[in-house]
Amino acid sequence: MIQFQYHTPASQYLLPEARSIETGDGTLHLHLGSAYCLDPPFEGFGPLLESQLGLNDGCEDLYFTNAKEALPVEGYQLKVTKDQVVARASSKAGMFQAIQTIRQLYLAGHGLLPTCRIEDSPLYRWRGFMLDCARHFFTVGEIEKLIDAAALHHLNVFHWHLTDDQGWRFPVDGYPGLEAASRRADPEHQGKEYGGFYTEADIREVVDFAAQRFVTVVPEIDVPGHCGALLSVYPQLGFNAPQRPECGWGIFPAVLNPAKAEVFAFLKAAIGTLCRLFPGPYIHIGGDECPHAAWEADAGCRKLMAEKGIADADALQGWFTSEVAKLVKAAGRRAIGWDEVFEFGGDALDKEVIIASWRGSEAGIKAAKAGHQVIMCPKDKGCYLDYQYEDDPEEIGAPHKVSSFTQCATFDPSEGFDEESRKNLLGGQANLWTEYVRNGREAEYLAFPRLALIAERLWNPQPVESLDERMAMEYAKLDGLKVLSWRGASA
16 A cells, blocks of 8 residues: 655645645544535535445534635535535535545545645536447446546546447437447457447436536437448448448448438437437537548439539538538537538538547637637547557557657647637547457556546646656555556656
8 A cells, every 4th residue: 555644745636636725734534434514505415425435424524515605617615624624615516526626635545635725626618538339338337437537537528439330339219220230240259249239228327327426428429421330230321331330440431321311310310319318418420530432423412412502522521510410409409520520511510519629739729710619639639548658569559559648748728729719619538449449447547547637637737747746646546446547657
């Protein structure tokens, strides 16, 4: 067990570091007899305090109450003395963040909390983490473990990539064949059938688990490309349908047919199902890496382009995105798309569509200047967690691609934005694609500690040098959660 000195500054216990923190003299010991008191409207946090900190209901060893003045939505104040912890917030979201900071102090100090005063709130409102469950399937338990660890580090969005060429992972009302699109004969598994399907009960469990941690779940259906699994069971919806979901990686020719009314009927049904299962305000509609050759060769697509005055296949993708975004808007949700939807949609794309900039920073900056809100997740700035920590053939992750410790610890989503366009910057997220990630333990290893480093860049950015003093405690927290993590280097 790592032992920490009582005089260690409280700031070294935290990742992200709090906005304002003062260390006192001494510690408070949280133990099995410690108890909490919750003032309205925070009574519902009892089960979380009991499960995460082992506390009991009954007295004011830990007192959770309203702030004396209005604080930001996720802001909180925390005072730890030798005798008591007092947390104050103006909202439930803020109180949850206070509880996670107490949890960080508890895990890092093995039950001994340094006396301190903290005032804290985030820099960005969108602090996200994406997990691709289409290339490899992850159990509900594996997903919840990652969400819990992300929430500990003050992340508040879970982007759930549910469909791709290798699998379609959720039911759609009126389309019973989709479960067959979730399984494939996979050489990686000695040719045995591989995959999985999330039932409505599974999805509700994940959504409820995330909601208890004030994490919004954003489901993604990736269209019009990356749809081979869907077309393997409903080939009439597009071109180049495979016989079964793909078991390799790359960009495949399967693509939806924008000239068919049946495609939009299916997408309306899919969006309707997502709205029923996911109460959050967003639906991600994909839009990346779409092949256009089949559209250019098809008479029906050429006729559609002529009728609509669409110049070429690139513009046809822009038109398709706009139509899907209208379906999302009509359902009472807001669409998000990868940066290609802005590239091909141009000025015709509804400004309410949020752009997730993954190919680099330039697309996000242009979209923000054009009036779109943006989420920054550039693959070359440390935001791709499926990349290796170092270019090492012995390491897991995408071969010869690197998101280094230092890249993650210096990521700045606002880099290159001017003052006006920065107003459209929602924040950022880290993406964990899973072509080379087979299970939850590998996902944990690739995510941590890099996800924690990015979380700090989105909450309260600190110099990379400050991490040298904090990583031992960060690893103590991860060990306490039984999260596997990479420990190859310091900052």
